[in-house]
Amino acid sequence: MLLAVDAMGGDNAPLEICRGAIQACNKHTGLAVVLVGNINELDPILEKEASVPRDRVHVLHAEESIAMDEHPTIAIRKKRRSSLRIAMEMVRSGEAKGLVSAGNTGAIVAGGVLVVGRIHGIDRPGFGVALPTLHKPTFLLDVGATVRSKPINLYQFALMGNVYMKTMLGVKTPKVALLSNGSEEIKGDDVVAEARELLSRSTLNFSGYVEGDDIPYSRADVIVCDGFSGNMVLKFAEGLMHAVYEIVEEELHHRLFAKMGMLFMIPMMKTLWRRFNYERYGGTPLLGVNGAVVKAHGRSKAAAIASALSVTMDFVEKNGVALIREELGQENS
């Protein structure tokens, strides 16, 4: 399977992006990648890196790149020779089965819509994240492809999240819920309330509203919200876990006994960090577009890029896009 990688997107591009792609190829013998980016930067990296499977790691030159702070739509429209735009075109044409980018989030969404194209019947694509929680992953979407949503968008996010959870994570009849400011029916704003109506009439296993504290307690398999709220929750979680980590480090400096205790606890702390490090989720698929478009965190290092490539492979192998199309057809028939 050939996947395109936007080698110029992200805070640690292109070095960590290349390393991640190499890691992924070494892990999956069935994977080949095209690193799209400036050949003058990429070639020297590939020459220096050890154990590069050169038959499966290709470079495609792109003259331009899209910076993290550029206006997304303008950038994707005008920079036709940018690494992201070229990677998107490879997905549209079918040359690549999917793509990974750690670049400008808005530009990934704009490219998904304008270049790859939306799935027929989907108004707005959504980013989904399988969040680590107390018992099992919870799929939260949208975490930032949209800002505010209409009820129909939330309804479509629910359908797509349902497919993702069934297909990718093997949950038979996912429990789907709407994120709101209280679990009672009278809560929520007009948009959430109308989405609730739509979902109540659907064939989904819809359980109504959940609140913020239901997320870490895995009280639903799929939790739907607009991109503004989803972004907030995800970013807050990242920040909080980092802050706690920093405090633990700071405290350990001051407390000798605690430091001794810490030695005994390393395995536990590792488990905890693995479970709740919200940056490690690896890949965030853009659901609702005609291809496997997966975003990696802007701060991604090699391991996160490799993980995003694994997510993309999995999505392609399991026919994620076709299954979303099918679910849409069934619900609307």
Add this chain to the structure above:
Amino acid sequence: MLLAVDAMGGDNAPLEICRGAIQACNKHTGLAVVLVGNINELDPILEKEASVPRDRVHVLHAEESIAMDEHPTIAIRKKRRSSLRIAMEMVRSGEAKGLVSAGNTGAIVAGGVLVVGRIHGIDRPGFGVALPTLHKPTFLLDVGATVRSKPINLYQFALMGNVYMKTMLGVKTPKVALLSNGSEEIKGDDVVAEARELLSRSTLNFSGYVEGDDIPYSRADVIVCDGFSGNMVLKFAEGLMHAVYEIVEEELHHRLFAKMGMLFMIPMMKTLWRRFNYERYGGTPLLGVNGAVVKAHGRSKAAAIASALSVTMDFVEKNGVALIREELGQENS
């Protein structure tokens, strides 16, 4: 100072509410409380409890109470003999300097608006919370008095948060920010963008947008958002810290070494828990009404009620309401 306490509101009412009020009176010799609630339940509690300063702990009978799941506005309008409504009336008449309730959040807001009354010039009151963060508290509002807000509401929340931070927490020129889905100017929805305009033209020390991960890192002293988002962030934080705590407990069961290590770490874990236990924030003032109306968490036990009473005392002593009025006058002059 006499404060009213809604003795019937909250999951642990009336016992823990009474105990909290007694604790507070024993701590602050200048405090007297009126426990408003069913005398048949309250009197036996006061008889059983040890060291009740009976000269400063009074009981006022209320025939009714408002349940946690009742419709807020209807309940506050119709249940004129409910403990919450009577406590609200004591604040309006000036009999009590303020009140604490752990009851129905919506009913506290409705009572604040309909019974105590809004401060002239304030369209919607907001709940504010001093969140524990990495370095210093951050005041987040609104955390649930409103659902969605207009730009003018967000602007007024900012003014009130600014006063609160200056007065209650002694921050000289609080840095005020708006919660959004990105820090760049092009982020945010229309409401947030318009509020940004309003705040840019104000006399506040306004620093633009912050994101979810800026909250735990104390990147602003006052962070403003609508009640839907604020509620979500606060609830999620509570849930996440609880989930982490549960996992630590679970892990300790399985890991002998970790358990040994834990013994050394108890002081550190206590510090951490104290700093990030989002349920311990004690009291959430309803800013924008003509009196000190403070909400305690629905799950409050005695310590949280006592803490909410301390917050209320402090707010009254520092003339919180008058200072908000003054700030409004200055901004609008």
